[in-house]
Amino acid sequence: MPRPTVFLSLVAMVSYSMALVNLTTTGCADASGLQKCLDDETMTTLACIHEADGSQVAILACGCTDYIRKYNCYSSHCWNRVNECEYQSYIVEYLALCPIAKLPIPYFPAPANASDSCSCNVGLVDLAILSNEIQLGACSANGNGLDPGANVQKDQGCKCCTLSGALSSMYALCPDTDPNLIGLSAIQEAATLADTSFDTCSPYLSKFNCVSDLGYSQIPGNTFYNPSNLPPTGTSTLFNVPGTVTAPASGAVFTYTNGADSQVYTITAANFKAGGKGDGNGNSPPAATAASWESIEKPLTQRLQMDANSGPLLCHPKPSPNMPQKIPSLVLFAVIGLVHSQTKLTTTGCIDVSGLQQCQNAADASTSQCIAQANADGSQFELLACGCVNYTLNYNCYATHCWNRVNECEYQAYVIEYLSQCLSAKLPVPYFPAPDNAADSCSCNIGNVRLAIDGSIDETATCTGNVNSIQETQGCFCCELSSALSSMYALCPTTDPTLIGLSLIQQTETDSNTPFDSCGPYLSAFNCTSDLGYAQIPGNTFYDPSNLPLTGTATLSNLPGTVTAPASGAVFTYTNGGDGLVYTISAANFNAGSGGTGSGSGSAPTATTQATSSKSSGGRRSINPGPFSLIFVLYFTSTIV
Template structure:
């Protein structure tokens, strides 16, 4: 999946943040094996640096050093390295970071921090094995889990976009074969509008209390819904059965049951992201974590800290901000007490999604 602009991500800000050691998205002091976790990340960063320096455009050591290893910086300042190359290296890094969490921070694998790590992996890796990811999506009511299950949102969005493509290329869903050009065009536009509405439902319906701006809602509107003329979708959504006839209600298409129209949008949530109470006392995976990277490469990670004694993190309950009442203008305020400064959201609008919808819209205008 390709990477595009990122939304600001609110993660839990612990009261001891200034004294804690931040490792990736995590406060390493909260991990079962803090030193092992920090050491693992250091090794991963070394692997990433070697990957970029040795493989991207004949060597990118100077660029890597000047950007401090930031992929977005290298893509902007050193385009000669090649975005595809740096993304491939970032894919490997994010996969190894998942290993680090399973090995030394297994007590936080349902947290907002772990969700952000997995979302990075899905963002940078092409054709990842989604079913093989560990602890993903987070089970309902899991201890020490993120207040918003961003894994469920991302999974729904992925299925919705796939269904939009299937719907747009299959004009037999409503019981007749279409030959009239105008009818085919209208049907294709209905597929796009149903997908737009389903995306809104996936975000607001999954986490109704969370600020939608923290869940990439602004990016979806700016990158797809507004350019795709979401404001004109009302008649199509009233005429067509998105959930039934056009298939968006199927579980393998996102399982959406509520379809909003431009004139009737959900109210924005007001809370930031935070981790709920609870403790994972033993590794969910047991002594060995095994998961599949892509379709054939299996990662097997031994958990040396399986006998460690862990304590839970105290839930903050999330901070409220003043919220807009319409989904088309998402909340932009940041609840500072629950945000790690500088953290970026991994919930994104993938560029392949933008390209796919643009392609459909172009075909509809021919």
């Protein structure tokens, strides 16, 4: 069951072809050739998403491939503008959003002080920030021999050196540029996730020399600033410095091996003959050899998948000076958010309070060990897997020791959070969603609401792959929004929609660049069910902007009733959709046939894991990575632009 985690909704992956940074054709050596190349690749990406058949990895591969195809288009047809802010920012975005993106990439970063280049070399700034964030993983993993107090001090020193190295590099490379335009938000997000304000770093930067004590590489400008001596903040916008590129820097024809898919691409410069003179006839050579999403899918799967039998990662990405990796510091900080979830599973009123507390404590201890091992291995993806496993352990604890409260808002919201945060998460999950009108259930069946929203996103992938016009594609986006909103109103008409998924729908509006207010004409022109193939929805009415029901105002609460027996029985097994493992859940303090009377033994059985995983037999849809299900929490990459 795919989850719409920020930009990894299926609509957002369609929007991958409409990147945040747009590649424009004005002033290009071959403007018409570039436009045709970009248009062709957009259609290819839409077809790729349809062919992906719901596989999250395949869809992500489509997005990565879209970037590769389009920057190859630009290198062929707009080689005279590759030093400019536009192209360089596009590559920075690709490195942030595609988890296997690596150098080399044509014409990136631009040479220092090149003709017609960006006023700030955003490529060098991005690589400098990445380098410092990469070094945090190695720095944090090197304190195993220290006593606990010294290790805490050193870890804080590592965090402060990462923040200082990133900030200092930015100031050294582009002292006059407004830092908000060149990566400050990424550094601020890192500081927030690390729970480390740079303002508090002076003692640690005085205690530790980042280079000699903690092993950081020297940075541009050779100075690790502390909070007291940061240079004045620049205020300049980004612009292109004067100059004209009259010949492609890499020659009329060149080949390169792409770092992401290891494919060799041939780039032929349009409208250029060796010697620097355009041929003047408007001929447009073919774009670079097309990237294949299948060639991306395999390495991407390896990055996101673990061997279920042996446990370790199939691929441990290691930092390389030539191949920037995905910000392990942000991964390290983000996993803290996964382990300390926003929704708390409380023990009050549970059938086995002490057993649940013991089980949760054991889960936290196991997760701490997992994080320590991941740090020792220097693996950012193991860290994220630890967060996913923490969710699984905790909801299994709850299903065992608090089965009498699983219908309540708290548990249902916890599972929704798991499905949102963990890319490998899939149903089944015990006791989710709750049955309609069950005893002691949430006033709004938030599980059904979430599944309805997810269903609308799933169907949009199919819809956009089956249509042939821009109008129909826009109709798909509008039916997606209408389906999600209408389902929410039908299932929980009196509940405040901001509490049950409205923000997710609003994010989908943003991802698809489709405000629901603009959807009236498309919902009149197309019947979502008969014309575009959407399934019927709860309430059987696809609302348009003019006839939405009144917005509810009620908060979430638990309905009256008492669960006296576990709905799934005293003992049951299930195959977890996220990791493919079979778990046995034994209901605490319940004897089958006792009429629901607790045993009073206070025993604390815990969920057990079968020795083998239950793997699907094949197909791109089946990604069963094992007990430490690897995920890619893409929300944090959106801060790096």
